[in-house]
Amino acid sequence: MSVEQAYEVLGRAGELPYGQARTIMVEEALRLAEAAADERLAYRIRHYLRNEYSQSGERAKAFAVFVRCLSDYDRNPELGEEHRLFWGFKGTVTGLTRFPEIPLVRTLAVLDDMERRYRLAGEGLQPVYMCRAVVTQHIHGAEAAEEWYTRWHAAPRTRLSDCEGCDPSSKVAYLGARGRDEDAMALAEPLLRGELGCDEQPQTILTELLPIYLRTGRLDAAVDAHRRAYRAQRDRLSELWGIAVHLEFCARTGNEARGLELLERHLGWLDRAPTPYDGMRFAAAGALLLRRLAEIGHGDVSVRRPAHGDRPAAEVLAADLRAELTREALDLAARFDARNGTPEQGRLVRDLLDAEPLVDHLPLTPYARRAPAPSPAPAPQEDFGGVDDVDRLFDLAEEHWRRREFAAALAAWRRVDAVAGDLSAVQRGRRVDGEGLERLLTGDPQGAIELWRRSAELYAQGGDEESARSATSRYASVLCQAGQAEAGLPLLESTYAWLNSHGADPRRVLAARGRLAAAYGEAGRTDDALALLDAEPAPTEPDDLGDQEMIRARVLGAAGREAELTPVLRRAVGGFRESGQRAVLAEAAFLLGRRLAASEAEEEAAEADALLTEAITNAPVDMAGLRAAAYAVRGGHLLGRGDAARAAEDLVEAVAGFTAEGSHHQAAYARQDLCVAYLETGRYLEAAETAEEALPLFTAHGDADAARRTRYLLANAQRDLGEVDAAAETFTRLAEDERADQPSAAARLLVQAGDLLSRLDKDATAAERFAAAAEASTAAGDPYGTVQALRRRALCVMWSGSAEDGLTAMAGARAALANLPGDEPAALAWETALVDFDEARILGALERFDEAIAGAERAAAAFADLDQKDPAEAAARLRADLIAARSGPADAGS
Structure with a gap:
């Protein structure tokens, strides 16, 4: 067993997050130190271990370690670490109160011992007053602790006081318990502005402020505090x-x-x-x-x-x-x-x-506060209460039906039910027509078929053959849509032929023709469908023209003839605008707007915005799904044009609308775009939470590509949010997913993970990521990526504590230079210079100064030849520093 092994294990533990794995490694380091009979190192590691137990949720074990440290120090004060020892009193005293099995007299005795030792050492008593305030409040309540709080707050800070981030947090907790909410918020303000902080902040103080924010009506602040603090905890x-x-x-x-x-x-x-x-x-x-x-x-x-x-x-x-x-x-x-x-x-x-x-x-989120929005200017509803004429009510209902104003149509039929007496067969047919529509609107197409078949029979009984044929056309159309074209298509053909040849109402003829054309399109008979739509008589009313062109658009879309759709949809939009039919205008405007949003032409992009806005403002309440889709498309369009702030507003509405409709998969895609918008506007917390909400939806739906993209967005949000450990882990997991099929992508992700870990001084783990990145680059056939990753690995190996191993690793990077293509001399010179420069740094750490100076000179010359001024100056400075370090001992001797 060696002391070096203990230090190595302790260093590896420091690269892990607090938790069981890290605690076990610190325990192992202690075992190694004890086996090596290094009393001082073992004593120091016990202080680390006390903190590990506290941070990993094993407070009872922390007490035992603190008692051992105190005993060791009293036996041999030469062990030192007085600051750590005295610091440990605070967590021990306040922690003892949280175990009811520990007698109160013991807690008070430890508190008295703390004060005694602080006084003997000449330390300030501010931390003692803090502990007395906490203990008194726990036993007797906040009011009883007022005197100790006053002393704590008035006493000057000392080197043993809680840090400038945590000390105010503890005070805010006390002030909140006393109901001094405004004082608490004033005390918290510097910390919330980011002027103070530590690993425990701001999440701790935000949690203490939660009830205060609610009591004082600062609701937005409460939401922000909950989201930020819970995320960290x-x-x-x-x-x-x-x-x-x-x-x-x-x-x-x-x-x-x-x-x-x-x-x-x-x-x-x-x-x-x-x-x-x-x-x-x-x-x-x-x-x-x-x-x-x-x-x-x-x-x-x-x-x-x-x-x-x-x-x-x-x-x-x-x-x-x-x-x-x-x-x-x-x-x-x-x-x-x-x-x-x-x-x-x-x-x-x-x-x-x-x-x-x-x-x-x-x-708790912007989209949670938004219910499906009603149409900004809903169409006025007729007051049917004053209409008693049954035939007039039927006419009104059917007109609203034709205009897709379904709520008004249903209201007119309800009025029929209220005022009608005995109805004729034809009138009963008209009423059953309404019942069929209601079934269709509620998602019961089979019920609609049965009711319209019944209405056709009633019309026939009443001698109204035209209405009977029209009803038959309707239910035949639903049969085709339900996959029963073998039954529905002959009925559509026969009813259209009859209506067209018997001088029926032109609108009924056009409607039957449109249904037959749509059925031909669904059956793949595109030419028959288009020929039918071009037949005479042509529509003369704008709404009929709009209906025909919408059917044409569906036929063309089903046939994959996308290039022909734009002028067709333009005619449909024009017809519905002229007729004032808002529901179908909303649909047509959305379809055209969605197409134009994909265009790179500036004038079409501007038109797309206007069309999507038209869709949003015209969609009635019962078309919330279309409105949500329009928001999603407009938001994505704005995002693509660089207007992320406005895009976020639209995408929030899209998520809210899709979620309210139960369209969770569509909501996931809107969340993905919203995450991008949040990232681009610096709203990293919202971006991370939005990505985390979308991920399980993609996983449940089996969309692995969308899940990977969302995890990538999440990693970026975590990085920018300061959750560097989490970001590195997310990048690493993504790389594992990509390694087999996309090794070049895996290499880039591993480099990003290595960068983040190196930033946290977790250099041993960073070195592993760069090594994996080098392997992935080699697999991808990217020799430059291999050299760069190996070079960076070598530096991390050195920084993790072994310059000799770092030099060995750098030899691997130098060997990989031989695989760079010879037809790119500038790129080869650049990579070679970087290897020379970084190798010189490692050689300098090993005090092999002559070799290091030579490497720095080669790098400086190469950078200069490449006209890279800043790198050349950096290499020259490194050379000067190495020369100074080499001559240092000689100067000292003289």
Whole structure:
């Protein structure tokens, strides 16, 4: 066993996120140090381990390690690390209060010992006052802690005070408990402006501010705080207390569905809560959420409880889980109160269990607050209350039907039901026609067929053969649409022939002709369909012209004759504009706008905007899906033209509309574009959350390509959001997906992961990513990518602590230069110069100065020959630094 091994393991642990894997590696480093009998190193590693336990949610283990460190120091003060030791008192004292089995007298004794040691060492007492305030508040309540808070706030900061980000956070928690909301927000302001911070911020202070924002009506700030803080806390068991605050937030803002999602995600953490206090807080917040679900009518939902120990995973009824969580929270509170000799914790838990909503519904995303928008200028509805003439009502209903004003048509038929007495056979046929339309509108085509077949029989009984044929044409058309063309098409042909040859109403003839043409188009008889549409008589009314051209467009589209569609749709839009039929105008404008949005011609792009706007403003309430699609297309169009801010507004509406319609797959694609818009406008949090919402939808639908693209967008959002570890992991997973089929793409993704890890000083892991990138570049036949990745790997190997290994790795990069094509001398010279430059840096670290200086000189000369001024100057500076380092010992000796 060697000390070097302990340092190596400790270094690798530092590249991992807090959690079990990292803790195990630090424990291994301690074992190696103890085996090497290095008492000082073992003592230092124990201080690291205490922090690891705290950060990974194993607070009880942290206490034991702190006691061992304290004992070791008292036995041998020469071990040093006084700062770490004295710092550890704070987390130990405040942590002891969170375990009801630890006697209060012990906590107070440790607190007194802390103050004694601080005084003996001449340290300021601000951290002591902070601990006394926390302990007093836990036992007696916030009001009783006022004196200690005042001392804490007034005392000057010391080197042992919590950092300038965390100290205000603790104070905000106290001020919030005292109801001093404005003081709390004033204290938090510098931190929220980004002037102060650390790894724990701003998520901790944002969580403390959540109830304050709600109480003071700062609702937008509350939403932002919830989203940002939860995102930073959601993967860390040590943040269970914060998860509880977010559960309470959801329960009290009308976001019970979101709260249930969080409860299911974190319920398993309750079985391994960092402290009993955290478990009590989580259980109480979970019980509150389940109470609110019952109060809004969802008390019968089931909650999936994960397996734990011998207990299998199971679906638990919300009511049963609520009773269990309530009992657990109250039992723990009773244990704390018994230990403390006060009723304070029981009071707080009961207040939480009984808490009422502060807001009816606080939307957490822009699209959550948008219900399907009604038409901005809905068509006026006729007041049928004053019409008693049944035939007049039938005429009105059928006119509205023809104009696709379905709500008005149905209202007229309802009026018939209210005022009609005995109806003739023809009148009954007209009424059954309306019932057929209603069935069709509600998604029951078979019901419509049966009813229209019945209306045709009634018309025939009444001697109205023309209406009978027209009704037959309608149900025959639905038969064809339902895949029964063998039955429907002959009926369409015969009814059209009869209507056309018997002098029927021209509009009925045109309608029957259009249905037959559409059926021919669906059957692949494109020429027959187009010939029929061009037959006489031609439409004379603008709405009939619009109808005909829409059918022509569908026939051409089915035949793949896309190039012919634009003028056809233009004629349809013109006809509907002239007739004022808004619903069909919305459809035609959308189809034409979507086509023109794909055009690169500037005038067509501008026209596309206008057409899509026309579709949005004319689509009635019952065409919410078309409106959402128009928003999606217009948003994508704006995004492509570089107007990401306006695109985001449209795409928000698209997501809202598709989601409200239940079109979740279309909503996923709109989210994907919205994520791009958010990225381009610097709204990285929204981008990340939008991508995360879209991913499971693509996965469920089996669209692997869309899922990969969305993960790439997510990685970029994570990177720009500062979630560098997560971004590196996402890039790495993407590379694994791409490696087999797209090795060049995998190489680029691995380089991005390596860049991010290197930025975090996780150089050993970065070196692994660059090595994998080199392999992928070789597989892709990219020798330049191979050289670049190997060179960067060598630097990371050096930075991770082994310059000798870095030099060996750089030899691999130099060997790979031989694979670069000889017909690109400038590129070869550039890559060679970069290898010379970086190799010189490694040689300098090894104090092989003569070789390093020679490499720097070669690099400087090559960069100069390539007219690369900045790199040449950098190489010259490196050479000068190396010369100075080589002569340093001689100068010191003289």
